Amino acid sequence: MEPFVVDQDSPLSAWGQIQRDLQRRIELTEFRPGTRLPSENDLASHYGVSRMTVRRAIEALIADGYLRSRRGSGTFVTEGIRRFDVDLLRPWREQLLATGHVARSRLTEYSAKGQVADELLDLVKHDEPQRFGFGLHIQEVDGLAIALTESWLPANTRAIVSQKPSSALVSATGSIRISHASRHQSALLQSPSDVPLLEVTTCSRLRATGELVELARTSWVASRVRINYGRTLTIGQIDMSELLSKT
Known part of the structure; x- marks a missing residue:
């Protein structure tokens, strides 16, 4: 194996760096x-870390389908890695069902008086309902959890949905950031x-x-999905001026 040095100053944990390298x-x-x-001992020696750190990295790779463990024989690379393509511009279950997968959303927590997360409150206007129903869903494909979705529905959403045809257009805006699973999230995602x-x-x-229909936060397991997107623009909008100047 070629050398790899664990960066002690990295915000990514030592086991996370080893997982990524493996x-x-x-x-x-x-x-x-x-x-x-x-073996775990050989990997610990190679990376200069404890055996427990290596074991956490291996457990993560087993959970993501890269490795499988055979008692008494060791840990082996799997024949097929489970990583699912998701286009954020389309309903994810619709995409995966169309390609022959079993995709479902499983509600695990519900509250009729849920509190919107503080960091999302700026998305709610002052004159909008402040009472929300809350649900936490586990998103699964072929039995593997790939994401958790927290949903907040205004108290009047049921009335809005019942009064509008299913074809009524909805505009969705959002943002993406990198986070790390909490202990509770890890338990749900296995x-x-x-x-x-x-x-x-x-x-x-x-x-x-402009009526609010839903606030949602979906946390995708980065190693279990590949996010796709598409866009249309002019050739002049592609930022390649520096590269062109060199050719």
């Missing part, structure tokens, strides 16, 4: 499907704690009236 090696087929990984998440916050409003 994942890279697997994806580049340095460790081919079906082959056995070096992943090691502190795994990287792609946190997508969305505010959905009726296009015709």
